[in-house]
Amino acid sequence: AQTVTQSQPEMSVQEAETVTLSCTYDTSESDYYLFWYKQPPSRQMILVIRQEAYKQQNATENRFSVNFQKAAKSFSLKISDSQLGDAAMYFCAYRSDQGGSEKLVFGKGMKLTVNP
């Protein structure tokens, strides 16, 4: 079974600075997807960024980028120019590309605080 580990339960960053959230995962599969989801205090989960395992190029979405190290099974999220609205719980998630299911396996999450 696949597992996702987020070892840092909490982090803080100053507004306008850069922060990196770490995530490791365990799988024996070669084809899969990795995600970072954000859950603000209002509770609606939002997709931040997606990475396909078969792509070597790291995904980027505006101020958000990932560092995907497939051999090391590491998937970190970098937030540049942090904004107050980035404060939220961040979840790393794994989805297999086998079996046709949309099931996501989540890490425990990490609470990000952005200080003005």
Add this chain to the structure above:
Amino acid sequence: KAGVTQTPRYLIKTRGQQVTLSCSPISGHRSVSWYQQTPGQGLQFLFEYFSETQRNKGNFPGRFSGRQFSNSRSEMNVSTLELGDSALYLCASSLDRDRGKQYFGPGTRLTVT
């Protein structure tokens, strides 16, 4: 397009009762997944429905069940409620094979007393 909606948003039930939660996916989405979120266990997958069929199931007791209707709306039912069932229940919908992109609803906060 309207987002994923879940009803009710809040629910208080007593141990031993049963409860039904509803999820309406984004129009055109045929896959609906359910997750339980608790402080201790985090986000855990309950089950997924696609075209009225259960496509995958998590490791939950048989008290947890679900179904999907022809319009893709989904319901989940929990029978014989236990205190440990208190949680935020999240529903997510997706286009089939959209490379895992899922859209989440606001959740239903269930409190069992």
